[in-house]
Amino acid sequence: MIRMLLRVLGDDHARAMRRTVALMTTTAIAEGLSYALLVPVLRALFGSTPADAVPWLGAFGAAVALYAVLRYISDLSGMRVGTTMLRGMYHRLGEHLARLPVGWYDAGRVGEVSVMASRGLLQAMGVAAHLLAPFVSALVTPLTIVAVMLAFHWQLGLAALLAAPVVAAIQVWTARSTAAADADRHERDKEATGRVIEFLQAQPVLRAGGRTGERFTLLDDSLRQVERASRRTVLATLPGAVGLTLTVQAVFTVLLILGAYLALGGDIGAAELLAILVLAARCADPLLSLADIGGKLRSARAELDRLDTVLRTEPLPEPAEPIRPAHHGxxxxxxxxxxxxxxxxxxxxxxxxxxxxxxxxxxxxxxxxxxxxxxxxxxxxxxxxxxxxxxxxxxxxxxxxxxxxxxxxxxxxxxxxxxxxxxxxxxxxxxxxxxxxxxxxxxxxxxxxxxxxxxxxxxxxxxxxxxxxxxxxxxxxxxxxxxxxxxxxxxxxxxxxxxxxxxxxxxxxxxxxxxxxxxxxxxxxxxxxxxxxxxxxxxxxxxxxxxxxxxxxxxxxxxxxxxxxxxxx
Structure with missing residues (x-):
């Protein structure tokens, strides 16, 4: 996704995009590390001298403040990059369209480009402003927390780490299973849009034929196709969303059982177990958001693919050494x-x-x-x-x-x-x-x-x-x-x-x-x-x-x- 976005953006915006991704990654890591301070805080609170938790609470507060500053800066950077990219992509798309041969613009192509230049471009370029930060956070923050868990207790950390390949497999499987449904939904949406325009333009003919009270069959059929395509899209994404939720809940349950077993055996203290369970709970929220973010990213990726196809369409070649005509025959x-x-x-x-x-x-x-x-x-x-x-x-x-x-x-x-x-x-x-x-x-x-x-x-x-x-x-x-x-x-x-x-x-x-x-x-x-x-x-x-x-x-x-x-x- 990021590679596709950088290719579509071109060299003018790719550098700013890379800086923003790096800043968002740093912010996500800072969020995960701030949770690591919960372990010494809880250990002190449950220990013999609860007052020892005060310095750790101060450190935790400072870490949260640092994370808040980084989050503000990264979100602001994402918004600025997104708006700059949107303006730049409008210029780039416009300049490229102006160089394409006029014969390229058939009736269907004009409608497709008009949708792409409005809703499609906003959706694709909105990735940096609205989707990239939560997506990076959903990936990097849980991995950082798992690394912290490995550092404190390798058995529990390893159990949590086992969820990573399962989550990745679910995301890949969901993307593949919904690709065909998403493409079909796009085609049905495009057809329905055309039918709505046709219905509006056909009003004089329909009224002249005395059919003002009747439904427009072609439009009705097209809207039913959109409904069916939407249902297929939902059914295609539902197993992935349910599978992701079940995986996260199952891993948390495994951690709870394993932690209780280790605590009863004296291999881990109650404070450490509670802290690790809190960390595991913090992993769950961003992981569960992957289902919603993934769907939006797939839609944006589809728009990027269509935009990339247009931008890679070769214009008619210009002569390296133009010749000036001698007359006008x-x-x-x-x-x-x-x-x-x-x-x-x-x-x-x-x-x-x-x-x-x-x-x-x-x-x-x-x-x-x-x-x-x-x-x-x-x-x-x-x-x-x-x-x-x-x-x-x-x-x-x-x-x-x-x-x-x-x-x-x-x-x-x-x-x-x-x-x-x-x-x-x-x-x-x-x-x-x-x-x-x-x-x-x-x-x-x-x-x-x-x-x-x-x-x-x-x-x-x-x-x-x-x-x-x-x-x-x-x-x-x-x-x-x-x-x-x-x-x-x-x-x-x-x-x-x-x-x-x-x-x-x-x-x-x-x-x-x-x-x-x-x-x-x-x-x-x-x-x-x-x-x-x-x-x-x-x-x-x-x-x-x-x-x-x-x-x-x-x-x-x-x-x-x-x-x-x-x-x-």
């Missing part, structure tokens, strides 16, 4: 890309000269959006090469590559802030006049004029307070402000009403002017003015040419065009 050279077992792109080759426009069309799942993602290096190709300005994107520094590319996605995400804050993401150092000009070019000024707070209007988390068309205009204004020489457009008008579509088209035309453009579209009206069109199907280019040329051929593109132009009955 784009090339796909026999590109093959696989996602899992599926070949998304199969030996695709195409070129987009600088300042020209390429449109990519085709059925859903053909690999159109993947072309854009490979250009932005959200993924690396399996074979072939994607080049910007004649340079393989793997040889270009990531920041330099992204500085040359403006991307407008179909699903626009806006941060919880003002409209101006979201536009400035394109170029944070832009002047106010440049921000206003970008908004006007995207026809966002029309939206701002009718908002009650104007430029200071808060868009809400994800842009929830704006319509889809309004969010798209913000996205285009952001791209215009960035003023990148390469523009990637991914289905930007597929779900807009006619008014917003016209406004977005105007903004897109301004954005594309004089730039190298690759656009993906289902609405074929938007691709007529492209310099070249490629029709993609099943990861391969089946047709390419300009709009008029492809219509004359009467192939797949012409079929798509005719279907899109046929009015719905």
């Amino acid at each position: 784009l090339d796909f050279d026999s590109v093959t890309f696989r996602h899992g077992d599926r070949t998304v792109l199969d030996r695709v080759s195409l070129s987009v000269p600088e300042g020209r426009r390429l449109a990519v069309v085709g059925p859903s799942g053909a690999g159109k959006s993947t072309l854009l993602q490979l250009l932005a290096r959200f993924y690396d190709v399996d074979s072939g090469a994607v080049r910007v300005g004649g340079v393989d994107v793997r040889r270009i520094d990531t920041e330099a590559l992204m500085a040359r590319i403006a991307i407008v996605f179909q699903d626009v995400y806006l941060f919880d802030g003002t409209i101006e804050d979201n536009i400035r993401l394109g170029r944070p150092g832009a002047t106010e006049a440049e921000v206003r000009a970008a908004a006007t070019a995207a026809r966002l000024d029309e939206v701002i004029e009718r908002l009650p707070a104007g430029w200071a209007t808060n868009v809400g988390e994800g842009g929830a307070l704006l319509s889809g068309g309004e969010r798209q205009r913000v996205s285009i204004a952001r791209a215009l402000l960035k003023n990148a020489p390469i523009v990637l457009l991914d289905e930007v008008t597929s779900a807009l009403d006619p008014i917003n579509e016209a406004a977005v088209h105007d903004g897109i035309e301004r954005l594309m002017a004089g730039r190298t453009v690759v656009m993906v579209a289902h609405r074929l009206r938007t691709v007529q003015r492209a310099d070249r069109i490629v029709f993609l199907d099943d990861g391969r280019i089946v047709e390419e040419g300009d709009h008029d040329e492809l219509l004359r051929r009467g192939g797949r593109y012409a079929d798509f065009w005719n279907i899109s132009m046929t009015p719905a009955e």
